[in-house]
Amino acid sequence: MTSPSNVEPSGVPAAAPPTGAQTGAPADYPPSIAAGRGMFGVHGTGDTSGFGGLRRRRAVELDSPRPFGGYFDEVVDGLEEAYPGFDDAIERVVVDRGELTLHVVPERIAEVAQIMRDDPALRFELLSSVSGVDYLGSDGRRLHAVYHLTSMTFRRRIRLEAAVTAEDPHLPSVTKVYPTADWQERETYDMFGIVFDGHPNLTRILMPDDWEGFPQRKDYPLGGVPVEYKGAEIPPPDQRRSYQ
CATH class of the missing domain: 3.30.460.80 (NADH:ubiquinone oxidoreductase Nqo5 subunit)
Structure with a gap:
């Protein structure tokens, strides 16, 4: 009885690339398509967030015709x-x-x-x-x-x-x-x-009171922000190494 090709003689499964993966360093990535390029499939850079190459068309919202349906x-x-x-x-x-x-x-x-x-x-x-x-x-x-x-x-x-x-x-x-x-x-x-x-106390609630900028705006920098107490700096995503 022969053992499967992906099993070592000792019975321990051998390492093998996942089905459909593309070979290449630093890691294997699934194939990407133009419509989804840049989000959770970007490769060729160290951008692990996916935002660096994101290209997606935004649908134009028009008035919906009556009847709307339901309630x-x-x-x-x-x-x-x-x-x-x-x-x-x-x-x-x-x-x-x-x-x-x-x-x-x-x-x-x-x-x-x-x-x-x-x-x-x-x-x-x-x-x-x-x-x-x-x-x-x-x-x-x-x-x-x-x-x-x-x-x-x-x-x-x-x-x-x-x-x-x-x-x-x-x-x-x-x-x-x-x-x-x-x-x-x-x-x-x-x-x-x-x-x-007219808000009774419109102050920051998550970030420090002296924080500059608004972190969830799309033009807010993704990295390069000094880390308090550590004296280090977070590099932008495209300068980080890819996670394995």
Whole structure:
């Protein structure tokens, strides 16, 4: 009885490259395609993060046509009926991947949130999160604040989104409507530099108070930041060795 080719005479499995791997130093990488180049498959550099060669087209979000489906039509109709400034405040309505997103004029975000919470036909009592997104390279309003609302009464979820420029990143705070937004807006400010006017204490929450820059902006340097207490420096990703 012969042993498999990948087993040593001693019975210990022999080292073998994984199926489909490409040979080459410093490590084997799976084949990459143009659409995914640079993210978790980049090779030829020491960039272990994948961001250095990332090339991906961003889809253009257009108004979704009615009917939206499910309870989305009821939510939009309810807001339009309860809020006289609907046409001036809502830039577009997008249904994508099973989610309803209302893109709101920045100056009106607190007004819309108030209606979403208080109107009997809507009753979105819970703001579960406020987060930021940086669409670097898109239009001038690259910084987006995203609000996830939940109706405990009707068991519904929607998203509000407001976009501002990096030069004037100001949005009204929604803390008077949703007290949970207090630390959530602080984190979004800390990471993205979006300023929430009217917040009771808009200070950093993750980074030191004297930290310069906003770490989750896409143009924030990936490395070269001095490490406190150690006297060392983190090199940029493209200068690090690849992990084996």
